[in-house]
Amino acid sequence: MSVMSVRLNDEVTAQLEALAKATGRTRSFLAGQAIEDYLAREAWQIVEIEQAIKEADADDFISADEMSGLFKQLGSSRHGN
Known part of the structure; x- marks a missing residue:
């Protein structure tokens, strides 16, 4: 496994921290999951x-x-206009 530094703006950092607290996960885990997704x-x-x-x-x-x-199946008889 390798380590990588990432610069995040303050808003993203705060959201990541809040999610980490709410889920009981680390910021690093969540960031890794987000990158994988x-x-x-x-x-x-x-x-x-x-x-x-x-x-x-x-x-x-x-x-x-x-x-x-x-x-028609999607509920629209008009298309291309």
Whole structure:
């Protein structure tokens, strides 16, 4: 395990301290968890974007009828305006 210093503004530090007290965790633990969550989310997003680019390059798009059905299912009959 490695150690890293991070500069935080006073507001973020206060929020982190309050959360640490409320949860009985250390600030270091919470900061580490936040970084892990961020990295996982960003990695997921990159994978999804890369997959969408592959689909677009392959002209794999939803049809207009499928899109209209999706909008109706979501409660909106208007789209593209």
